[in-house]
Amino acid sequence: MEMPKSVAPDSRARLRTAVTWADRHRLRDYAEVGQKLLFQRIVIYSSAILLTGIYYDWATAGWYFAAITFCETFDTLSFRSVIRRRSLSPRVFRAQMLRLYVGTILSATTISMFCISIAILQGTETGHFFPLFLLVSASIFAAMNNHHFHVVLGMRLLIYVSAILFIPIRDVWVVRPPLSSEIWMNLFTVLFVLGFIFELARSFLVGYSAHLESRSALEAEHKRTLAAYEAKTRFLATVSHELRTPLTSIKGALDMINAGVLGQAPEKMQRLLDMAGRNSDRLGDLVGDLLFLQSSDAGRVVLNKERLDLGVLAQDAVEQTLPYAQRLGVTIEVEAAPDLFWIDGDKKRIEQVILNLLSNAAKFSKNAGNVHVSLAKTDTHVQLFVRDEGIGIPQGAEEKIFEEFFQIDSQDDRQFEGTGLGLSISKRIVEAHGGHISFDSEIGAGTTFCMAIRAAAPQD
Template sequence: MTAIDSQRIEPAPEMPVDQLLQNMKDYTAMSFELIWQRQAIFLATTILTAFFFDPFNAVLFYATIMICEGQDLLLAKRVERLTRHQRKAIAETLVWILLNTILHSAAICLYAVFVAFEQPSGGHFTPLFFLFAAALFAAMNNHQIVWAMIIRLTMYGISFMVIVVKDIWVERPDLSSELWLHFFTVVFVMYFLIDCALVFLRLYRTNLAQLEKLKEEHERTKAAYIAKSQFVSTVSHELRTPLTSIKGSLDLINTGALGEVPEKMQGLIDMASKNSRRLSTLINDILDIQKMEAGEMVYRIQPVNVHSIVSESIASNLGYASAHNVSITEDCPGETDLFISADASRLMQVLSNMISNAAKFSFEGGTVTVGFKKMGERVRIYVQDQGIGIPSGSRDKVFDRFSQIDSSDERHAGGTGLGMNISKEIVEHFGGLIDYESTLGAGSTFFVEFALLAEETLAETIRRRG
């Protein structure tokens, strides 16, 4: 057995510290996982042998095993605390694991041999089965530390041979005797156990290799993601500078500061202005997405007056709505002193996304209604249009990145599909809810809901700021 093991499962002499530590952690984790199964086996063995053989030796065996089990648990906790930089501690802990393995296996082997010697020749079913169960358990569950598995299988194999060879030595039977059958059966069982150990060892090492490949792939993916993020951020910032100049120049031309614009050029100037605004919005959205992914989005949470933020969002989007030949109306109840906890500028961004989408997808001459209503201890801010509506089953697309309900070349309105995804991230960061209700061909109502600030909380917040 030793020759086969040394040829096929002996660990490399220069095993990396990371791999050795991983093996030890896996070994002790398995010990924790199977602790109650082992206790049941040892207790059952002790009770059976105490009843049919010597109670004193049975109790002594169980006490020794419990000491070893306790030491295993202490070593397992020690392994949990080890790091890859503690080379000396790792080596010392491994030595203690192997020493405890020797003591543990020796107790099992000595007790099995003792029980066998108490029986007449050939009647060793109980101790042999006990050894077989222990050896099979080791073959299946001790492959993480190869030397621990070798120690156990070697000691169990020697005990097997001691029991059957002792019978042959004492009885000197003919080759046709059952004692020789027992001997050859034990040899076969030992081969079977070694083969099982090798199978589980190969599976374990294959899994470790696959895990290592996954870790390497994960590191490469992280590096690629960081590179992508840096590239997107750099390019977006670099695009902003010339775009700001272009927008500024176009605005000067449109205001007439540089003279009257010829009628034939006005259409081109308007188109350039419109597309520069779209490009600016796209760059801002990409930068927001980048900040959210990196966890760098800055929020200034404070009490926000719901009526004020609704009125302000309407005022800031009147020009956009007018460009689409759409009017905006306000629908606010008489109770206006409602406050929520949010970042006013980011909430304004959310409402602007909702209003611009409503205007974009409305029919010419349509009306967009923006308002809010109290719902118990919550408030709902909504934007309602009378436009084309949203098909059923499109909820995921509405809030996905770079997603459009209609992705065809003839869709009703353009866009990047980033606005609602960013809005969802912002609203959920404030602990709110964003959703919509829609009827195809009859319009949509997008809304956000937030918990209202209690008067005591609001007063305390104002007092702190004051």
Template sequence: MMDLKALWSARSQWFSSAGRERHIKDYMTLTNQLVWKRHASFLTVAALAAFYYDPVLAAACYILIALTEVLDERLGRESAAWDGVDSSVGDSILRRIGRNTALSATAISIFVISLALQQTSGGHFTPLFFLFSASLFAAMYNSQMMSVLLLRLSIYGVAFLVIAFLDIIRFFPPLDSHVWLDFFTIMLVLYFLADISLKFYQNYQKQLEQLKLIREENERTKAAYEIKSQFLSTVSHELRTPLTSLKASLDLVNKGALGEVPEHLKRAIGIAAKNGETLAVLIDDLLDLQRIEAGEMKFRFKPVNVNDLVTEAVESTADFAAKLGIQVTITPCVEDGRINGDPSRLIQVMNNLLSNALKFSEAGSTVNVRVETLGSRIRVSVEDTGVGIPEGAKERVFGKFTQVDSSDIRKVGGTGLGLNIAKQIVERHDASIDYVSELGVGTTFFLDFDRLEDTQHERGSLQAPAKVA
């Protein structure tokens, strides 16, 4: 049994506007969802009663029950439109729910009692089973509103008692008669229905409490997430300005614009410049991640020639490749290869893939970028002959702040954000990114895009709308 505290809590929720609205909407939503299941049951029972008992009475009761279903359907639309603010509307809906419940339960009770009256011998298994089924259905699906459930079960309970006393009044049997056995069995059934109804109601209340806790936790999580995003954005912006000045100053020193750099300072200044570049990349990645998660990263889509895109990306990383002693080759697409995309964002993705391929390759090796058409799709592949990626590492490869080699002595550093950002940019293009790899042999990352048709080229050249992800 529910304790007094739980009952009082449930009562308080019911009488609050938000609590009552939730109960009413849950009740009417489930009522309308189960309308065809109820109709199928009513029609089956009416057909059986019409064949074995009185067809006129069966048809009349079915029509009355169907009428209450129509009223419930109309009431469901009104309750869905109720905002929960106007209490008079809530009162009206409650009264009509009670009226419909009384009509429906009374029609069903009259129907089963009439079947029992037509049976002069052999017990009342059929009408009692119909009534038990209706009561169990109510216990299972009407637990959102205890007052409505009690009203329906009270009417069914009267019908149970009428049938239970029917043969006792008819025959006045001795106590050892099966008639009395049927009577006590019906009493046990009533107890079972009352108990199971309470259990369903308790479970519904627990679900509401759990839902409330989940919502509260969700609100706390959202608040923490917003604070984190604001912190990252503020820190990143505050760091960018002084870092830009430091990088510019170091560049001037390295180029000799402020005079020749003493030999013993060149190494230290070079390290400072390199770390400044690393920090700038980290800040840019954090800002990009924050924009994507906040839905503030803008995309300007237009038809893009993939061969030209790849050539531009390779040229932008040429200096880096030369320093590492790695050759980058391009295998262009022979057919017309155009996609709908944001060139600057796609260059960002390509630069990340090329940078990773170069970092994990040995001096003297080759990185190949291939463009090919695959039916209605275009694939861009970046293939290296580096160390490879172990199996089962995909979650770390595309995760946030993760590295496949997360040890303190890893060869290649990084923020662990590049591929995660690249994946999100690619997905904003309705494309996909994946890879195949073998340890000690190399890795191939590939991007698959939808290929533009000629008519789409013309349409895209006339208009290149901006899109916010």
């Protein structure tokens, strides 16, 4: 019986790809950390070599200065090679890892031999504080910054720990002191410090592995979010455009019928035709809002700016809103003198903002309520205020009031109609003009919205 040939190799290939992805991130992180710490290493090694020359032997200091310079140059070239590559093939990755292993062995061995040479120059009666301090510091430095690869960290710590143990063990071997001697105490102290180093290395290894897993999960979630966002954008664009074509035909036909172009409609049908006309207008506005949101999310909002008299624009918007307000039993008062409040803006978009604010104010006002529109001017901005005497904005909704599709009354049998897009679109339009929109509200007493846009010089 033939065994399936594709399952096992594909599974192994996926595993290799996953491991390679993680290792590539580890390698890049390791190279970036190594590159950032180059200056620190140079200062530490130069200081140690200078002290060695002053207090012990300049020949030894000079020899190890050349050896450490070679190791740092080799490591720096390896790090730059990794960082400059945008992608790493498996072959190149293996070559980079080999260079990493070679650099680790060379640098750790050089530092260890340097410290052992200092200890030999000191003799057996000093306690070897200086070379042991250098080796312990190098081990801690490795545990903190070389935790990306278990093998690399293990190789470096193995070399350092061997050197740390060699120094006190050599003293014991050469002197052969009694157990009460401080030479033995130095050895026991070294063993204690090694336990601390191993625990530190383990802690950084575990922490980095957890960080890498979180990073992988975050990147995967980011990709899913981008895919969902792109799907939503394409869906909105497609649906909006597909709706606009038949809706334009329906609206055009209804407008012609209601205007009497095809003859007077029967009285029994007129109410239904008027209702159909109003609802086709609402659908047209909704499609336009969806298209604007899609363009705004994609950063493609185009503004046809011109010099505008905001007082005239506010009066025109109030006149357009009056029939809607009268059906709700709401009156609108306006204080907007012409030739005083000038801005640079897109007339259609600014008018859309004012209409949104007015319709919201009328919709949420109580029966026989009043909506007041006024304008003011500061040193830099023109402000438009729309104040109503409606239900107000409840606590907890302040941060959500400008979100898409948010509605104060979101129940299935809600009292107030609307899509929840008006304020979100208004905010985007005002911010695209470099302005801002805010509100002040009191439950049961009403709400005041303020649109502020930078003032412009009067038009000649």
